[in-house]
Amino acid sequence: MRILITNDDGIYSPGIAALAQIARKFGEVRVVAPDVEQSSMGHAVTHSRPLSYKKSPIEFPGIEAYRVNGTPADCVALGTHLWSKTDVVLSGINMGPNLGNSMWHSGTLAAAKQAVLLGIRGIALSTPVGKTEPDFHALEPFVEKVLSSLLEETSLALYNVNFPEHPTDITWTRQSVRLYDGTVIPGTDPLGRKHYWFTVTPLEPADEGTDRWAVENDLVSITPLRLDLTNEAELKKMIQTQPVGL
Numbered sequence: 001m002r003i004l005i006t007n008d009d010g011i012y013s014p015g016i017a018a019l020a021q022i023a024r025k026f027g028e029v030r031v032v033a034p035d036v037e038q039s040s041m042g043h044a045v046t047h048s049r050p051l052s053y054k055k056s057p058i059e060f061p062g063i064e065a066y067r068v069n070g071t072p073a074d075c076v077a078l079g080t081h082l083w084s085k086t087d088v089v090l091s092g093i094n095m096g097p098n099l100g101n102s103m104w105h106s107g108t109l110a111a112a113k114q115a116v117l118l119g120i121r122g123i124a125l126s127t128p129v130g131k132t133e134p135d136f137h138a139l140e141p142f143v144e145k146v147l148s149s150l151l152e153e154t155s156l157a158l159y160n161v162n163f164p165e166h167p168t169d170i171t172w173t174r175q176s177v178r179l180y181d182g183t184v185i186p187g188t189d190p191l192g193r194k195h196y197w198f199t200v201t202p203l204e205p206a207d208e209g210t211d212r213w214a215v216e217n218d219l220v221s222i223t224p225l226r227l228d229l230t231n232e233a234e235l236k237k238m239i240q241t242q243p244v245g246l
């Protein structure tokens with residue numbers, strides 16, 4: 001099995017090193033990742049300048065690794081073009097959760113989504129970062145368990161996986177959809193210029209069975225996602241109440 005590994009934290013992230021080593025147990029691994037951090041870039045693609053594909057400056061023992069001057073989605077497009085017959089793309093392990101509404105701007109998830117758009121299976125993996133860096137060694141058995149079951153699947157599904165800091169078990173979940181409180185916090189840089197931080201906080205507690213609820217309860221969350229965003233109920237209602245066309 002050919003497993004392409006990418007992320008949005010950049011090639012230097014400890015999360016991608018941990019994922020690449022665990023993935024080696026499941027097949028042939030290649031790393032293609034952004035040369036700088038691309039978190040929260042969503043599904044941006046580079047179309048107005050060329051991309052480069054260079055050997056990674058850091059070693060991934062036993063693995064070919066390349067850095068790209070582009071986004072996570074670029075890395076998947078280019079990586080799977082240059083490594084034919086890629087079976088699956090793993091994206092992560094992201095340093096920070098990708099739960100609920102953050103799926104809309106996650107670069108980690110966008111990389112897995114890009115794979116599925118190209119007809120290749122895609123799995124995004126993320127974990128929260130507290131005051132210390134994540135203990136990837138402690139997460140390893142859970143990452144391995146998740147991969148061994150998801151890699152068995154041959155359907156062209158997209159999976160979003162989130163690991164709590166101290167997992168006790170693994171569960172299937174749905175996306176938590178909650179309104180967010182977007183707060184802009186002003187500050188001043190060392191030269192006296194005004195700058196701003198945009199932060200978001202969920203307004204309501206997470207419902208049971210959702211991704212946020214699982215991680216808050218020390219469970220590894222696996223959410224199967226689809227690419228079709230169509231609101232079926234709204235579509236049906238609009239066709240009936242506001243017919244358009246001639």
Ligand code: MN
Nearest residue numbers: 008009039094
């Ligand atoms: Mn990130």
